[in-house]
Amino acid sequence: EDYVINLQVDPEKLDEVGAEYGFDGDGEYCHAGYLARAKWICEDLKRHGILDRLLNKESGKYREGYMLRVTGHSLGAGTAAPVAVMLRHRYPDLRCLCIAPPGGLFSEGLATRCQSFVTTYVHNTDLVPRISTQTVERLRDKVLQMVARIKVPKKQMIKIYKSGKKLSELPCGLKDLLHDADAIPDSHFKAQLDRFKQSQKERQNRSKIPLHPPGKFIHFVKTMSSQEQRIILQGRFMMGDIFNCFTCDRFVAEDKYAPRYAALSDFDDIIISSTLISDHMVETVEL
16 A cells, blocks of 8 residues: 555646645645545544644643644655644644655745744654655766766776775776766667657646755764764774673674754755665664
């Protein structure tokens, strides 16, 4: 079911939803799959009156000490944000905490406008907050362009990649491996790539509404890996074996992260890293 929701990527207008729930949805859009789930939740809450009873809404004030918070991780965060937007008119003190929401969620206007009550947390190079139709297409174009620039046989490039060597460690330089981006020689592949680019450009001009992750961003950036931390601590003890012996290997080195405020544009591209999937897992986002 989660995959079905994710695949409903077409942007849906929020004009009517905004009129029904008391927010300005004119010219704004939301991921169709998450919006459908948010509508179902809000209609269910309204039908049963659960929040009104919990928060003493009928008396005109909240129960003492209780406030309304909407939160979720991944798909849950993708649903939490539109739920928060739809409920905020009735519950103005509402706050929404989104942990690793999908990147293709709101149109830019709404994604920015909800910053006062929606906070999004992104863990390191997590793929999900960066994934949307436009970022996937941009990555695809970069990969195809890079393939067109390769001078040497593809098998040789794969062999170089598998060797794990840094570019500085190779006997040849970058210019020996790749053509300049603006000097790619004519070939059958380049001709196909040029036709593909033109067809994509025409399609994008006809209908393209970029969607973005919502709210204000707090990005947890890795400052030290677990391996680096263990090396430093072992170095302080001078000898790694003695360190392991005294700690009986009870010491567990952990990656270190630092929070920073980020901008919407910081998540405009997918970052290829060895942790782009694991950074999204629940066990790694216990911040």
